[in-house]
Amino acid sequence: MTNLSTELAGVKLENPTVLSAGVLGNTGEILKRVALSGAGAVTTKTIGLKPRKGNKNPTIVDLGGVFLNSMGLPNPGAENFVEEIKIAKEGGKPIISSVFGKDADEFAEVVKILKKAEPDMFELNVSCPNIGSGLSFGCDPFSAANVVRKVKEVTSIPVSVKLTPNTHLLVKVAKAVEEAGADVITAINCLGPGMVIDVDSGRPVLGNGVGGVSGRLIRPIATRCVYSIAKNVKIPIIGVGGVYSGDDAAQHIIAGASAVGIGTAVKDHYLDVFGKVCEELEEILERKKLKSIKELVGLLEENK
C-alpha cells in the first residue's frame, strides 16, 4: 500500500490533491461536497473586504482544455463568507481561505474577519490577472512581502502566497515572501491575460475583452515555475496549473511541490478528478517502487 498523505506547514492532508481557488469555491455547501468527494483540501473563491459583482458576461470561454476567464473577483465580501467557511469545514478536510485586498492593510483586514471561521490556511491572492491592481503585488517582491508581513501580524494561521507566472521576478518574489514569513507558496495563478476574438462580429468573446488562461496548456509552465521556486525556497509548494492526471500531478511533485491544485480539470472530470488523480499517483508510486508521496517531492534527476 502506498501512502498519499502530505503536509503543508503543519496542516495534514490525507492526499495531495487540493481544489484550487476560484473553482466551485463560492459556497460552503459546494466546498463541503468537494471535500467529501475525495480532495485532500479545498480552497475557497478569493474573498475581498466588500461584496463585488465581478465583470460582465461572458466571463469564461472554453477552447477545449484551455480556458480563459475574466470573472473579476465576484464574491460576497468577507463578513458574509465567514458562515460559508464554517459550513465548508463540515466536509472534514483542511480549508484554505483565499483572500484579496486593494493594499497590504486591506489584506490584513480581510484576514482578521475570515479568521473568525478558523480556516486551516490563508492563501493571499497577489496574482489575479483580471483586476487592475491584482498583478502588481505579485510582480513586485517588496509589495508581495509587505502583504505577507501585514497579514502575519494579525494571524497565527499558516499563510500561503499565490504567485503569478507573469513576471521575470518569480523567484525573487518567492524568496521575498518566504523571508517575510510565508509558510507555503501556491504556484501558479492563470497565465496571460489572453484574448479570443469572435471573427464574425469582430468582437472579443469575453465581456472584459481579455482574461487569464488556464488548463492543459499551462501545465509545463506551472511545472517549470514550481521547479524554479523549489530550488530557491525551503517552504512547501502547492503546484497549480493544468493538472488533469496523476502524471501531471507527479510532474509538479517531482519538480518540488508537496501538494497539487486542481481547477480547470473539474470541467472534464467533475468531482471524480480527485479520486482519479490519486489512483494514478498510487500507480506511479508503485511503478517507481516508492512507498510514500513524500518520497516523490523534488525527486528530479537533472540532465547531465
Ligand code: RRO
Ligand atoms: O476572479 C477572477 O477573475 C480571477 C481571479 Br481572483 C484569479 O486569481 N485568477 C483568475 O484567473 N481569475
